[in-house]
Amino acid sequence: MTTTKTAPPRADRDADTAGRGAQGWTFNSPLVLTILLVLVLTVQGPIRRALSAPVMQSWMTVFVAVVLQALPFLVLGVLLSAVIAVFVPPSFFARALPGRPSLAVPVAGMAGAVLPGCECASVPVAGALVRRGVTPAAALAFLLSAPAINPIVLTATAVAFPRNPEMVLARFVASLVVACAMGWLWLRLGRTDWLRPPARPTPDGLGKGAAFWSSVRHDVMHAGGFLVVGAMAAATLKAVVPASWLHTAADHPVVAILALSLLAVLLSICSEADAFVASSLTQFSLTARLAFLVVGPMIDLKLFAMQAGTFGRGFALRFAPATFVLAVAVSALVGAVLL
Amino acid sequence: MNRQAQAAVLFLTGGGMLHAGSTDLYLRYVKSGLRPLLLVAGVVLIAAAVATVWYEVRQARAARTATARPGQRDEQGIGDEHEQDEQEDGDGQGHGHREPRISWLLVLPLFALILVAPPALGSYSAMHAGTALQRPWGFRALPAGDPLPLSAVDYAGRAAYDHGRTLGDRRIKITGFLALDRGGTPYLVRMELSCCAADAQPVKIGLTGQLPPVLEPDSWLEVTGTYTSKQTKDPVNGGRIPFIDVISTEPIPAPKDPYESWSG
Numbered sequence: 079m080t081t082t083k084t085a086p087p088r089a090d091r092d093a094d095t096a097g098r099g100a101q102g103w104t105f106n107s108p109l110v111l112t113i114l115l116v117l118v119l120t121v122q123g124p125i126r127r128a129l130s131a132p133v134m135q136s137w138m139t140v141f142v143a144v145v146l147q148a149l150p151f152l153v154l155g156v157l158l159s160a161v162i163a164v165f166v167p168p169s170f171f172a173r174a175l176p177g178r179p180s181l182a183v184p185v186a187g188m189a190g191a192v193l194p195g196c197e198c199a200s201v202p203v204a205g206a207l208v209r210r211g212v213t214p215a216a217a218l219a220f221l222l223s224a225p226a227i228n229p230i231v232l233t234a235t236a237v238a239f240p241r242n243p244e245m246v247l248a249r250f251v252a253s254l255v256v257a258c259a260m261g262w263l264w265l266r267l268g269r270t271d272w273l274r275p276p277a278r279p280t281p282d283g284l285g286k287g288a289a290f291w292s293s294v295r296h297d298v299m300h301a302g303g304f305l306v307v308g309a310m311a312a313a314t315l316k317a318v319v320p321a322s323w324l325h326t327a328a329d330h331p332v333v334a335i336l337a338l339s340l341l342a343v344l345l346s347i348c349s350e351a352d353a354f355v356a357s358s359l360t361q362f363s364l365t366a367r368l369a370f371l372v373v374g375p376m377i378d379l380k381l382f383a384m385q386a387g388t389f390g391r392g393f394a395l396r397f398a399p400a401t402f403v404l405a406v407a408v409s410a411l412v413g414a415v416l417l
Numbered sequence: 418m419n420r421q422a423q424a425a426v427l428f429l430t431g432g433g434m435l436h437a438g439s440t441d442l443y444l445r446y447v448k449s450g451l452r453p454l455l456l457v458a459g460v461v462l463i464a465a466a467v468a469t470v471w472y473e474v475r476q477a478r479a480a481r482t483a484t485a486r487p488g489q490r491d492e493q494g495i496g497d498e499h500e501q502d503e504q505e506d507g508d509g510q511g512h513g514h515r516e517p518r519i520s521w522l523l524v525l526p527l528f529a530l531i532l533v534a535p536p537a538l539g540s541y542s543a544m545h546a547g548t549a550l551q552r553p554w555g556f557r558a559l560p561a562g563d564p565l566p567l568s569a570v571d572y573a574g575r576a577a578y579d580h581g582r583t584l585g586d587r588r589i590k591i592t593g594f595l596a597l598d599r600g601g602t603p604y605l606v607r608m609e610l611s612c613c614a615a616d617a618q619p620v621k622i623g624l625t626g627q628l629p630p631v632l633e634p635d636s637w638l639e640v641t642g643t644y645t646s647k648q649t650k651d652p653v654n655g656g657r658i659p660f661i662d663v664i665s666t667e668p669i670p671a672p673k674d675p676y677e678s679w680s681g
Contacts (some may be wrong), residue, residue, distance in 0.1 A: 145436070146613065150457065325547075
């Protein structure tokens with residue numbers, strides 16, 4: 079409201095009261111939140127009755143489950159990203175990563191193996207890396223490889239496929255290849271203006287503690303909102319779409335790979351659990367199930383929403399389809415060789 | 418959403434996680450191993466809320482002492498502060514990129530968890546998905562006990578893929594909930610979980626023999642019975658569904674952990 083300075087006194091007062099009125103009724107978020115809480119509390123009986131149909135119950139259970147399961151990993155990622163943003167100097171990454179971006183990509187991809195968690199943790203960390211001056215290609219390779227090749231996920235894969243230990247190797251190789259290929263692809267074709275520079279409260283003038291908690295708050299609110307969108311999509315799919323249509327897709331080898339890749343995108347299962355789901359899809363070929371395991375941690379509805387929130391929609395709209403195509407192609411190739 | 422509202426949402430979300438993690442509520446949605454992570458994450462979120470409020474108060478106090486300093490540009494100072502406030506509200510409203518409207522969605526899972534607390538997945542989900550039973554790795558000899566309690570996966574695996582060789586004519590006790598298919602055949606179902614309810618998959622066992630007179634879907638039963646060679650194919654995915662010859666059934670309250678984990 080810079081008009082208050084230039085406007086004459088009377089208009090000034092009018093603008094002021096108008097502004098305050100608008101603030102009081104529309105933009106005062108604590109007030110809105112309080113009203114919302116009271117409203118929901120008073121009508122909770124009807125709400126509960128409306129949601130008692132089995133489809134709705136099942137939808138809500140899956141919705142709550144996805145959010146509840148993902149939040150701890152999101153918080154872990156957010157804490158790590160805040161540490162990187164506040165306590166790790168940019169010079170550290172300059173020393174740790176090779177100077178040539180084309181070499182930094184595979185190193186960052188391998189570094190993904192040390193982040194123990196699922197894909198929700200890697201998005202905020204990759205965002206913090208970009209802000210800390212790490213070349214985006216390397217940060218993206220890390221973003222894609224971390225949820226797929228860390229020890230927890232690989233162990234889960236080994237447990238889920240006790241009779242096919244080659245599945246673990248195939249998953250590791252295919253995921254790493256896709257991550258590096260996407261990094262190099264970004265070096266060739268990527269443009270920095272596709273990445274929205276994340277606007278956030280500048281840490282200048284704040285103490286380290288204030289900057290740290292401000293980063294945590296910002297990331298949780300931001301990524302958390304997108305996580306909820308993804309959880310709603312995944313719950314809708316799980317509760318509404320019957321699993322029987324998959325049965326028909328399994329017979330044709332190419333269709334099977336595409337069907338399971340699409341399923342991975344739509345289901346948005348945590349990468350620590352997807353191996354168990356894949357192992358139960360017994361009517362599909364191992365290669366199709368590999369595609370499920372490679373695509374899922376790299377691109378799904380939940381991740382797309384979170385990437386759009388962190389890096390901007392323009393980025394996500396280009397990055398996600400490219401990742402999907404590449405992941406399907408590489409899985410088919412690796413599957414043909416290893417499985 | 419301005420910082421105060423964000424602090425409130427963070428606090429409530431953290432509180433919701435602590436509530437779910439400190440009671441058995443969380444077992445309806447995620448595996449029991451996630452409990453420590455839930456509690457830690459809840460504490461971190463509450464700490465973030467407290468820190469937000471604390472720095473907000475400190476900043477406001479610093480601004481007040483700065484403007485209250487005697488002498489020059491008193492008027493100007495207040496004007497500046499006012500302007501700053503407006504700017505911040507503008508951001509909260511969504512003009513800036515800071516805390517977009519999408520943050521409001523965080524209240525949805527909170528309402529769902531605290532107010533509705535949806536039940537664990539039941540017969541609806543079970544009959545929508547194919548049985549997840551797979552050929553087990555091996556068949557160990559059964560321990561002693563009569564009737565012997567077995568997990569649904571364990572019995573189903575031995576019955577479907579080992580033709581009951583390790584089961585013999587032992588009396589087996591299995592806990593699960595009831596589900597009926599379209600033709601009215603009753604199944605005893607247990608959902609198997611590896612991480613959260615989103616990846617839960619049913620293992621189904623058909624019931625034959627001495628069935629209870631009233632078959633209420635989603636009611637929990639403790640079934641005692643013996644192996645039968647009867648089998649059927651799941652219409653959803655063609656998976657094998659073994660049967661059990663029921664001797665007696667007993668209605669029980671839903672167990673604390675409604676899911677079975679794959680390993681156990």
